[in-house]
Amino acid sequence: DTAVSQTPKYLVxxxxxxxxxxxxxxxxxxxxxxxxxxxxxxxxxMFSYNxxxxxxxxxxxxxxxxxxxxxxxxxxxxxSLELGDxxxxxxxxxxxxxxxxxxxxxxxxxxxx
Amino acid sequence: AQRVTQPEKxxxxxxGAPVELKCNYSYSGSPELxxxxxxxxxxxxxxxxxxxxxxxxxxTADLNKGETSFHLKKPFAQEEDSAMYYCALSVFSGGxxxxxxxxxxxxxxxx
Numbered sequence: 001d002t003a004v005s006q007t008p009k010y011l012v013x014x015x016x017x018x019x020x021x022x023x024x025x026x027x028x029x030x031x032x033x034x035x036x037x038x039x040x041x042x043x044x045x046m047f048s049y050n051x052x053x054x055x056x057x058x059x060x061x062x063x064x065x066x067x068x069x070x071x072x073x074x075x076x077x078x079x080s081l082e083l084g085d086x087x088x089x090x091x092x093x094x095x096x097x098x099x100x101x102x103x104x105x106x107x108x109x110x111x112x113x
Numbered sequence: 114a115q116r117v118t119q120p121e122k123x124x125x126x127x128x129g130a131p132v133e134l135k136c137n138y139s140y141s142g143s144p145e146l147x148x149x150x151x152x153x154x155x156x157x158x159x160x161x162x163x164x165x166x167x168x169x170x171x172x173t174a175d176l177n178k179g180e181t182s183f184h185l186k187k188p189f190a191q192e193e194d195s196a197m198y199y200c201a202l203s204v205f206s207g208g209x210x211x212x213x214x215x216x217x218x219x220x221x222x223x224x
Binding site: 042043050 | 212213
């Protein structure tokens with residue numbers, strides 16, 4: 001029973017392409033997140049949704065657009081991919097918006113050539 | 114500015130040796146701190162949080178507000194402790210809490 005799942009696990013694409021990463025959680029949590037982990041393993045929050053509403057939007061290029069069709073799903077669409085977008089993207093979920101434990105997905109390794 | 118600093122990228126010890134992974138934070142509010150761990154080929158998971166004051170897998174961490182630190186300690190390291198450890202600070206921003214992670218410390222425990 002996978003709690004937080006992401007697809008795809010690996011994504012290799014050319015500069016300028018548009019791609020999406022999907023995330024699903026079956027924990028019944030209200031809050032979901034996207035994080036970016038760069039090549040130095042530094043993990044930084046990008047977005048957070050609570051009950052389908054965007055609540056955290058860090059300084060992220062507007063080429064990145066999250067979408068939450070329902071509270072169990074949070075997708076990340078990236079337009080006009082650039083070399084610097086290469087990273088591991090992690091989805092996470094938590095029960096609330098406070099200091100609840102966050103449960104992470106396995107990550108999606110995006111490589112932009 | 115809100116910041117979490119983990120000064121060591123890599124900590125290498127022998128099995129049975131004591132371990133201390135350092136974490137310092139900068140935050141004007143009331144801090145809530147966490148340690149997350151990522152074992153090889155596994156997902157990032159919570160190890161412990163300061164508010165629960167538990168010992169998990171032999172690890173403890175004490176919040177020292179005077180030194181703004183939350184160092185992770187274990188008296189006798191085991192090989193299975195080898196992993197990437199992240200210290201995280203929960204900050205209140207725009208009406209919601211978010212986690213700010215340190216850069217991580219890779220712990221390597223040698224036989």
